[in-house]
Amino acid sequence: MGLSTFITVAVCASGMLFLEYLKKEGADFRGINPTLLPIYDFPDIWQNLTYVASFFKIFPAFLVIITISNEFNYRILRQNIIDGLSKKEWLLSKILFIGAIALFCTSLVFLIGLFTGGIYGHPDSTPYLFSSTSFLLAYFFDVFIYLLLALLLTLIVRRAGLVIVGLFMYTFILEPFLSLFLENYPHLPDFYRPIAAFLPVEAIHRLIPIPFPRYALREIQDYVSFKEAAIAFVWMCFYIGVSYWILKRKDL
Amino acid sequence: MNILQTEDLTKKYKRITALNKLNFHIEEGMVFGLLGPNGSGKTTTLGMLLSVLTPTSGSFRWFGEPPSATSRKKIGAILEIPCFLPYMTAAQNLKFIAKIKECPFDKIDPILKQVGLFERKDDPFKTYSLGMKQRLAIGAALLADPPVLILDEPTNGLDPQGIVEIRELIKEIAQSGKTIILASHLLDEVQKVCTDFMVLRKGEKLFQGSVAEALREQITLEVAATDMEALQTVLSDFSGITKLEKKEDLYILSPAKGVGTTEVSQYLFDNKIVLSHLVKKDGSLEKQFLTLLKENK
Numbered sequence: 189m190g191l192s193t194f195i196t197v198a199v200c201a202s203g204m205l206f207l208e209y210l211k212k213e214g215a216d217f218r219g220i221n222p223t224l225l226p227i228y229d230f231p232d233i234w235q236n237l238t239y240v241a242s243f244f245k246i247f248p249a250f251l252v253i254i255t256i257s258n259e260f261n262y263r264i265l266r267q268n269i270i271d272g273l274s275k276k277e278w279l280l281s282k283i284l285f286i287g288a289i290a291l292f293c294t295s296l297v298f299l300i301g302l303f304t305g306g307i308y309g310h311p312d313s314t315p316y317l318f319s320s321t322s323f324l325l326a327y328f329f330d331v332f333i334y335l336l337l338a339l340l341l342t343l344i345v346r347r348a349g350l351v352i353v354g355l356f357m358y359t360f361i362l363e364p365f366l367s368l369f370l371e372n373y374p375h376l377p378d379f380y381r382p383i384a385a386f387l388p389v390e391a392i393h394r395l396i397p398i399p400f401p402r403y404a405l406r407e408i409q410d411y412v413s414f415k416e417a418a419i420a421f422v423w424m425c426f427y428i429g430v431s432y433w434i435l436k437r438k439d440l
Numbered sequence: 441m442n443i444l445q446t447e448d449l450t451k452k453y454k455r456i457t458a459l460n461k462l463n464f465h466i467e468e469g470m471v472f473g474l475l476g477p478n479g480s481g482k483t484t485t486l487g488m489l490l491s492v493l494t495p496t497s498g499s500f501r502w503f504g505e506p507p508s509a510t511s512r513k514k515i516g517a518i519l520e521i522p523c524f525l526p527y528m529t530a531a532q533n534l535k536f537i538a539k540i541k542e543c544p545f546d547k548i549d550p551i552l553k554q555v556g557l558f559e560r561k562d563d564p565f566k567t568y569s570l571g572m573k574q575r576l577a578i579g580a581a582l583l584a585d586p587p588v589l590i591l592d593e594p595t596n597g598l599d600p601q602g603i604v605e606i607r608e609l610i611k612e613i614a615q616s617g618k619t620i621i622l623a624s625h626l627l628d629e630v631q632k633v634c635t636d637f638m639v640l641r642k643g644e645k646l647f648q649g650s651v652a653e654a655l656r657e658q659i660t661l662e663v664a665a666t667d668m669e670a671l672q673t674v675l676s677d678f679s680g681i682t683k684l685e686k687k688e689d690l691y692i693l694s695p696a697k698g699v700g701t702t703e704v705s706q707y708l709f710d711n712k713i714v715l716s717h718l719v720k721k722d723g724s725l726e727k728q729f730l731t732l733l734k735e736n737k
Binding site: 262263264266267269270271272273274275277436438439 | 491509515526580
């Protein structure tokens, strides 16, 4: 288990560093020298980094899925309950575990931000180091709530392989498609449009609005919106509540 | 003091009723045998009592209170196969369990010695044989010195010496006043150790009662006389026996309630029959068990 943690973390970390590297060398953006793009400047860097990092939350999700399904398949949870652990205590300990993972990821992003911002960012931007760090908080909840979803799915479907494949397909294929469809399909009545904001993965993904259009000199939302935070919060309560309910009712 | 009380405990799986409205109670100090053929609902019952399975309907109370993790901490249990963390050692596993049960760590080494695992206590669990795993499970059940023990086939996988050790251990614990629930197929063992027992079949309770009483009712007498025909005539008229069977050159009698060896030999003597063979055979749980199963087909 230690080994798989290390691998997950290494992939997470290196993935992000790799992206920064790519961006640095840069693809061609219609004639503008990409290295001139101030993506590493404070405070913009926080939104840029967290937006990209958000795509890698699937890796900690794998860790959660494998750990939890192991506890079922090796009957460890069952024996713990027999010995006198309460289901509530167990769930709480798992939520704390997830919180710790999310905290770790957030700290990692923070450090990467500090370093790459320090190295590549324009010196004049340093005074703004700590503003817009609300995106780090948004990133924490993005990962935290996503992992809660992974926990819930593993509680329902106790097979790690199924949950991993299912979650992957849903997160990267089904829901993006569904959300684009709901928002853009011309023949759909207006009633259906806002539903996209309420979809489980979209809701937390939107905590960090997409920052890159600003470099094409377009308006973007550069703050965390309250409405999106509220929707995410409701999903979080839902995941925790249903997880507890499932744990109580299902056989071990 | 009622240790355990169930009320119409039921468990259904789609079309199969694993347990149907089970009602029974266990009092403090009983050594309670839970018997039944495979698939009768023994493990299902224990699973529900330990909050591992959710009842479809019905309820139960431990120590007079609704089920909770707190009451489970007072129960030491082995259910089906021993489940421990495979990469941790026996000592580490027991430490972990002690934390859950909120009991001190100083019992760990004595318990390991008691179940014969002290030499292997620092080896990972996955290197253990089945017998060793079973011993560790028994050790874990005893760890917090709980007032109630639930043992589901505790001698499973043990060598003959191990079986005797466990039997002695159970007897010792029973003598100290603890309550023990023992689910087993080894009727011989149950007979030697239990004070009360219950028989399940296909989710229904067939019988609950005391072992001593059941054995008393199962007493049979073997008789033979020089004049076998005269013996048979006299016996057929005797109201003091409920069953008469001929087996090779003997007659097997099942005496009625309150009729003992003295009464039978007295009656025969009064009728001018002198016995050449009179043996009293104690009842056995195995016979009772098989009779019950046959009666309730």
